[in-house]
Amino acid sequence: MTTKPFHPPSRLLMGPGPSDVSPRVLQALASPMLGHLDPEFLRLMDAIQFQLRQVFQTENMLTLALPGTGSSGMEACVVNLLEPGDKVIVGVAGYFGERLAEVATRAGAKVVRIEAPWGEIVPEAAVIEAIRTESPAVVAMVHAETSTGVWQPVDRIALAARAAGALTVLDAVTSLGTIEVPVDEWGIDAAYSCSQKGLACPPGLSPVTFSERAVVAMAARRTPVSSVYLDMQKLARYWGPERVYHHTAPCSLFYALYEGLSIVLEEGLAARFARHRAHHAQLVTGLEHLGLRLLAPPAHQLPTLHAVRIPDGVDDLAVRRALLNDHGIEIGGGLGPLKGKIWRVGLMGEGSNTNHVLLLLAALRSVLDRLS
């Protein structure tokens, strides 16, 4: 029996991720396997930790890449820092805030939701007030809500949490590598991200970082972490000098992550953030010319991901299908209550460039003209 080889069609990835990756990263992926305890591979892991600390702007020792997608990072932060009965404040204004609340509920935590409509920020004042009145163990916020394109301010919340003795967890899945995520400066105790958006690597790894306060809290747990796979104390012993076996590291993805992070650091964080802002501005101007409006208020719009309101009478699926089939351009649809109401346009990592913006705008105009 012979199976047909799979050759992915040519695509411009302008949805919520994965984003396009550099040929350097693709080439790294194709390097031969290495044993996960090979001295050369251990050196690569050390180098990745060094790189991730720079990207997270932290000196946290416990900074590494989990063997799973960004969702595994969310779960790792929640299940390691919360014990059954602990109180957690979760900011919910989109799909990923909802998911944080669900993961915390399953961990047996008492979840206090501070909500806002999808497309708005969670009001900082309400979260800070809840920190005062609820005395939570953990405060968990989504920095860049991938379902709405909203850029959530979190620095004052983290400050209030620290003052109240609570740990702050930050979902940086769609922010890391595209906007500032200064973990140490803000006093974030645990942050997680993914490999396939702002870092422009293939999906499958979740960079995470934990502060010393978080490490102390995990060491003082009264109950074991429900997950062995995501148990940070076991993962710390694997990534630390003892190298105690925990799982078989996905070496190919690590090669790619190292190369992708090298590209990020060669560009420099400040230049990378400026590039994301510039192409965001270009996109917004172009969308305005097409008469299209964004869901998020301008003051809280991410430069990374844009939720574009679908005009009345326009068929969501027909437009996305035409973009994909006629132009090879992928944009995302809406999740949950926003299904059919928005498109999601990502400008992430390698994908945040002027030609992507120009081509998308031109193709969108052409498709909308044809379908109207």
Place this chain on the structure above:
Amino acid sequence: MTTKPFHPPSRLLMGPGPSDVSPRVLQALASPMLGHLDPEFLRLMDAIQFQLRQVFQTENMLTLALPGTGSSGMEACVVNLLEPGDKVIVGVAGYFGERLAEVATRAGAKVVRIEAPWGEIVPEAAVIEAIRTESPAVVAMVHAETSTGVWQPVDRIALAARAAGALTVLDAVTSLGTIEVPVDEWGIDAAYSCSQKGLACPPGLSPVTFSERAVVAMAARRTPVSSVYLDMQKLARYWGPERVYHHTAPCSLFYALYEGLSIVLEEGLAARFARHRAHHAQLVTGLEHLGLRLLAPPAHQLPTLHAVRIPDGVDDLAVRRALLNDHGIEIGGGLGPLKGKIWRVGLMGEGSNTNHVLLLLAALRSVLDRLS
């Protein structure tokens, strides 16, 4: 800042995995990214399910690849099939049996351990007797114990479990693709494996399969699964016709898995198993000539992984270091109580070939001569 590119050194991977992969698989890895909801990618997922069913010898609808290593598959099977207070029988005669027991304990299950010394099989009669007396909800066995090289008989245990109304979970991490794992014929209700051993793909994915009985049991749960990331009901909705978002599939690893499974099925399972048996026999004869003995009794020795007793007075690390540095050959060390007492030699997937065996034997002879 410019970072040094990483070029993995040339290695013959003859440890417990990852194993060597075909250049076809490496090439597939380097294909460009695709969105996880791209129609072409969804077709690839369907094709992978079709391939995995053949490899697991099952018609189970719920057969897919989890976005994590083999350890995530173990955790998925345990946390989805067990609820707090449920009784589970676990066969423990090595590191991975121990881990199964630990994962089940953390899931809140009442764990009944049926044990044997590391290097022996768990006595089938003792497990079958315990099934009668304990009436467990689940019986969990390690088919191929990666820490000892022992091939555990499980067919009669699965039969007894089914007769008693218990679900059988099988750890097929080191067996799938190298020896028979006839899931339907044996009446296994959940099995998990990894991508980087017998399937000769890069690490990072965990093929799993669940029987209809298991699906019914999961639907009838009284409590939610502790893990959202590994919640099989959510994963089933993502892999099913609805394609409800759950995580971003690691597309590069999927390209590689598809290509690797194509190679497995082109060879054919029967031929592949025969090849593993033949090179196993060649290795065993060669080891005997070197005066080296295996830990496992011959009747229960896997053809995939060999625990070789380190002779008295021979320095474990010095030998492995010389093999790696002078010959580019990786073999594994012992885990837990077998640390320093055994080497682990894998003949898995692409790596089960006569030249690997000949070279390892020659290099081992040379190193032992030099170091003695």
